[in-house]
Amino acid sequence: MLRLGVVGYGRRISAVISHCLRKVEPDIRVVGVVDPDVDGVRQRLDERDRKDVVFYNSLGEMVRSARPDALAIGTRCHLHAPYAIDAAQYDIPLYLEKPVAISTEQAEALERAFQKSRCDVVVSFPLRVSPLCRLAKEYLDAGAVGAPQHILAVNYVPYGTVYFEGGYRNYEITQGLFLQKATHDFDYMMYLMESTIVRVAAMKRCGGVFGGKKKAGLRCSECDERETCLESPENRARNHSGGSTSDHLCVFGEDVGSPESGMNEDSSSALVEFSSGAQGAYTQVFMTRRDAASRGAIISGYMGTLSFDWYKNELRRVRHHAPFSDLVTADGSMSHFGGDMELAHDFIGVIKGKRRSRTTIWMGIQSAYACLAAKESAETGAFVRVRQVNA
Secondary structure: OEEEEEEOOOHHHHHHHHHHHHHHOOOEEEEEEEOOOHHHHHHHOOHHHHOOOEEOOOHHHHHHHHOOOEEEEOOOHHHHHHHHHHHHHHOOOEEEOOOOOOOHHHHHHHHHHHOOOOOOEEEOOHHHHOHHHHHHHHHHHOOOOOOOOEEEEEEEOOOHHHHOOOHHHOHHHHOOHHHHHHHHHHHHHHHHHOOOEEEEEEEEEOOOOOOOOEOOOOEHHHOOOOOOOOOOHHHHHHHOOOOOOOOOEOOOEHHHOEOOOEOOOOEEEEEEEEOOOOEEEEEEEOOOOHHHOEEEEEEEOOOEEEEEEOOOOEEEEEEOOOOOEEEEEOOOOOHHHHHHHHHHHHHHHHHOOOOOOOOOHHHHHHHHHHHHHHHHHHHHOOOEEOOOOOO
C-alpha cells in the first residue's frame, strides 16, 4: 500500500487521486489530510479512505504521525509555495499543483528551499507531457522545421466563466490569469523550443466583458434578470454555451474586481523572447464558447511548419521545400488531453523509485518567473526581463 498525505483536499486534487493516481496504483490510500474543511473533505474522500484517514493541523505533524510515502499539495494558489517550502525539508516525493508561486518573493523562496532538497517534485504541468505535445517534440527533434525560430501559441478557453463565478475570481489569491493559465502554456512553449523565456512584453484587457456593478454576492437565483441574462443557468443550458448550469455567483458583480483594484482579465497576450534568440507570441481569451475553443501552437523554422491543437486532437506538418504535408489525429476524451494520466504514471513511478519527474520544481519556478514578468509588463507597459532559475 502507498500512503499519501494531502494538503488542501479540494475538487482538483480529489479528481487527480480518484481518476488518475488510482488507475495507475489502485492500492494507494489517503492516510492524512491538512484542510480546515473537514466535512467537505470527508464528502470528497473515496470510501476506502474515509475510515482510517486522520486530519492534522500542519504538514509537519502529518509527516511525523502518518508517515506518508508521498505528499500532494492541492490548496488555494497562494498557499502552494508556503506548503511546498515546508515539504522540501522532508525529502518525500511531492505532487504540487500549479502555479507553484504567485509572487516573486514566493518563487525566490521556493527556489532557495529546494536548492539542497532531495524532494522529487511532480508539478501539475499536464500539457508538457500530453501525448500530442510529446509527438510535436519528436517531430521537432527529428528536424521537421529545422531550428525552431518562432512559436505562436493560443488558448481560447471555452469555460472561462469559471474564473469569474467562483473562488478563482479572488484576485488576491489568483493574481491574474497569466499565473493561472499561461503558466501551463509558457512551460510547454519552453519545452518545445528547448529554451527559456528571457524577455516579455505583455498586455491585458480587464472589465470589458466580465465584472460590473451588480451587488457583491449576488447569485443567479436571487437576480430578477435571470430570464434574459445569457449567463443564467437556464440560458446556458438552452444555448449550449457551457459553464455551470447550477446556481452561481454573478459574473457581472462588483466583487469580481475592477481594473483599478485588480481582477482576472477577459483576455491577455504576450510577446516573448527565448534565450536561443527565437521569438514567440501567446494569447489567451476567456469569453470564448463552444466550437471556438482552441489550444495549441504553430512552430516555424526554415525547413517547415508544425502545428497542433489539443481540442481538434490533431497535428499538422508542412514541409517548406517538398510538396508534402502530413496530418496526424489523436484520440480525444482524455483529462488535460492525456497529460494528467502521464503525470500520474510519473508520480507513482517517482514514489516507487522507478522514474524521475518530467515536470520538476525548477520548471514550475521558471514558468512562474515568466508569468510574473508578463504580469508586470501588462501593468507597466514595459518590456520586462525574466528572472532565470539559479541565475
